[in-house]
Amino acid sequence: MATEVKELKWIGKRPIRPDGVDKVTGRAKFGADLTLPGMLVGKVLRSPHAHARIKSIDTTKARALAGVKAVVTSADLPELASEWVPAGELQINFRDLSSNILARQKVFYDGHAVAAVAATSAALAKQALALIEVDYEVLPHVIDVVAAMQPEAPLLHDDLFTEGVTPTPETPSNIAKRVEFARGDLEAGFAQADAVVERDYTTKPVHQGYIEPHAVVASTSEDGQSEVWCSTQGQFSVRFYIAKLLSMEISQIRVTPSEIGGGFGGKTTVYLEPLAVLLSRQTGRPVKMVMTRAEVFRATGPTSGAALSVKIGATKDGTVTAAEATLRYQAGAFPGSPVQPGAMCAFAPYAFETFKVVGYDVVVNRPKVAAYRAPGSPIAAFGVESALDELAKRLEIDPLALREKNAAREGTHAAYGPRYGPIGFVETLQAVREHPHYQAPLGPNQGRGIASGFWFNIGGESCAMLNVAEDGTVVVVSGNPDIGGSRASLAMMAAEVLGIDFERVRIIVGDTSTIGYTFLTGGSRVTFATGMAVVQAAEDVVRQLRERAAKVWEISADAVIWEDGQAHPAGANAGEFEPLSLRDIAAEAGKTGGPICGNASLNAQGAGPGFGTHICDVEVDKETGRVTILRYTAVQDAGRAVHPSYVEGQLQGGAAQGIGWALNEEYVYDEDGRLQNPGFLDYRVPVASDLPMIEAVIVEVPNPNHPYGVRGVGEVPIVPPMAAVANAIENAIGVRMCDLPMSPPRLLAAIDNGG
Amino acid sequence: MDAMQYEAPGSVDEAVALLAAADGAAWVLAGGTDLLVQLRADLIEPGLVVDIKGISELRAITPENGGFRIGAAVTGAELGEHEGVKAVWPGVVEAMELIGSVQIQGRATLGGNLCNASPAADSVPALIAAEALCSVVGPKGRREVAVAEVATGPGETSLGPGEIVVDILLPERPARAADAYLRFIPRTEMDIAVVGVAVSLVLDERGVCAQARVALGAVAPRALLVPEAAAALIGGTVDDDALERLAAAARAACRPIDDMRGTVAYRTKVAGVLARRAAGIALARARSE
Amino acid sequence: MVLVGGLSQDFTAGESQIEVQADNVRRLIEALDRRFPGLGAELEAKMAVAIDGEIYQDPYLEPIDADSEVFFLPKIGGG
């Protein structure tokens, strides 16, 4: 790679992020931090039932309350046909999305939105909700994925016929889709095996747990133009969804992303935004809507809970001869679980010749799932990486060696299809082997587990704009909300290309009218794809700078080179001129052709897949079932770490979320299908004292498709932890846990049952 | 919905008068760590909130006959900073300090933890084991009542209309005596107790356990004093055998429910484990006297 | 050579490895649609394509060599 020849000035350094000061002083404006004059407060009425037919909704009394300015129900939303529309991120059925935002004939889960009001104060809006009369006919409900797949299960949608089965079934069911990825002769493969592990696993739905609840302010003028300010991972997605759901033209809507207080995939869809626009349109006033924490838990998407069956066989030397998995993922109230990517990821780290993965997308009476970090992959990996560990034990092979033996490498035909280019999985395994943690001594009731994980990483559409100011400083405009420090990495790439100080680059996140379409922040794409756009826009600026210098010197632009932030004559033949800095050229820009502005728009291809391997040490209190995480190391191939601190941050944060998923996070529903723990008290995300330091080890196998070798890093770190913890527990006390979370009551019961 | 009123009286009499006049629609605000959550979640709609933190005697910790009188509005943080109480009743202090985060500790009060009447209140088993008394003042005057008699069930107390708990009296502690409190929570912080166990014991000169009190939290509708568990300790040197009998007695006393925080089986088993461990801590403390 | 993954086997009656002549993705999809009517729209809406290991999320005119290995796979999102 050309970039490796030249020493880099900024890539790999750790400058202070451009948005940092605002965030440590309280100045940064998040979703709920905007107020507008005359603003109304909007609130949502939610279903108390898990499954019910709405016989009628009477809003008369609510409308009559002084101070209430509007009440809306699904009757106020356009009816949309059932069709799957490519909406940037996978497929969206807008009929379902509309019904999720305001229920139509039926409510499908506790917390499902039924009506919304706008009033002059929060207290009045609450009162108005209490005055809306909804007549429900309560229906039998189903929460569990396996139960929902049974023929006699309560049916959520009478028009849902399983897709992916030939012929298409004639009776509706809760199974929305079947997917399959397979290669080779499974039976023959298992016949060759010296040892076979076959296990069932379950995982619970877990919430992204972003600390900032969903929030939006919308203002719609009399000519129908809407301004929307909200906390989202993708302002362009919000704009498209609102347009589609409210039958508006896209150009009528301007969405400004606020600072976003965490998303992890959960803020890639819409809940309040269309309602706020609708209410502001009806009232002619700005409307602010902010979810309570209970609403976040009851009504926004967690990732799927699942039931899996995994079977893996290998010969004595550890060569896997066949692998099979059946994945049953809860989609929530409407189709669309991440079972497909889960099925694709299940065996992705390995060069298995013979395998079969079947996945089922199953609707249940829970909130519709949303994306959560590497959607689908962690669930599948919990099963596969647990089974591999058992297999290693059965074969008396080091679990790391078993993974090395079967690891995917460059040229391996990936389980989901194509051949891998340069990938760094083996390098992560090697880094684990060489890490002092892997050999460190352990005490009684302590155990060590390892597990690996994979995510595709994505590219996609991005724009970037670079404006050179009169003094030679540069403003970058990106179209991606910055959750984890991407403004820093993008500004660093701009500074690198321009050869100027990082401090001379400012960067803002543009609204939908300021910058061209940019696909959302997710899939670990921003530093890769938008980074490519920033590099190209910066190169566009460099091209213009060379042209301007050429004009000043009255030579050909080809005879000008750009080095260390200055234009130089290309060689002796070009003439003798003092170098011109960006500052010099910017000062004279008016005379040489006007302002200097670089642009790029692209659809980035070639995102390099990401792999990681984690080491986890636990200690188990065998009398209470408590698991203490003693030490944790997360190793991952980052391709090239632009700002290593924020890459480490992704590894540490993902690992912490995975540990929560492994040990304590779960949704608890009562018999009536009502969520019992819609708060941070009993939905137990890890607190600071639950965790040790999390050592992040970055391996760099550059992605040849990115100018600096970048791979996405945000998703992979949540994939290995659940199995790493389970494997560590098994090594500590000899008890194999196949059900998440491995909470104290569950672990103690397993210990008492003799494992 | 009537508008809520807020009053911050300067004396106990004033507070009692306000509460008595409000006819049941009033709530006492001490630390507010439960009250404000309920208010926010629309679980309660008080007509009047009486903030008792402005009453100086409710904020004081006063030595009394070798023990301490602790105002009902003393916070966990204030109690934890009081070296005197900590030295005499370490179990009570550690129980109070386990409640919530540092932020909660800055607000949550001993009286509030008692009167909120949660079966899982951390300070209550420790206070019961310590044989603490509380002073209750109401329209009919002042009375003293054992801490164990305040809560009658989840969210229910024996306090009459207009009555408030004004202070809690921790008695003098004999020589070679100590207490300890342990609870189990799924995380290391921030959770409600799944099981809580307090043990208070007194050793004689030979190291034989002369007196003991064992109280359990979160395993019944209210905190339980378990004399059978104490009996397992009394009269012996608190050896392994006694600790096993203690654990068995603690388990036998449990009448828990299954809920999202723990199962019947889990709570019962862990009550025995914690009883044994808490007794071990109390014993070590008493021996080091 | 074309390998068809995932969903589209509905259309191809289980055939998973198909030889097709096409010099770019657009022509390939047209050729497949002629052979399996309806498959083209399905591929365009839901599938990404990998040409010799390189994944294109929104493929259109990407060139395909005579000996290229092409693989259709579901489009990927992310958190």
Next chain:
Amino acid sequence: MAKYHVSTSINDEAVEFLCEPQQTLLDVLRDELQLFGSKEGCSSGDCGACSVMLDGRLVCACLVLGVEAEGRAVETIEGMAKGDQLHPLQQSFLEEAALQCGVCTPGILIAAKALLERNPNPTETEVRYWLAGNLCRCTGYDKIVRSVLAVAEEMRGG
């Protein structure tokens, strides 16, 4: 609804405001005084994003009524930097990348400052338990804890 008149001190400035009795101090800071640095993450005292100092005690502003601020001193994130001088913790959080999305950051900084004022030489375990009331979902706490420990050392060293 009758409003209450409250005189208080916020970041060393005398402030008067009107509020309804059920409004929390957090509601007042954000909705009445436009001090948006304190964040609302849960309104139940579980996340710590609204951490402020009240008469020198660390509290969740969501668990304090606005009327309770009468005659008392409130310190918020907006008062942490002095003029253009960031507090060492603020500076360290920037340098050590101890924040990602940043929504928990104001509360964590207030809590960490309270810790160091009380205990200038905390252990890692003490830092972790002190900050247990401040949820962070992005960082896994690693860089936050390191940053607090580094500042403690720096401040001790003078």
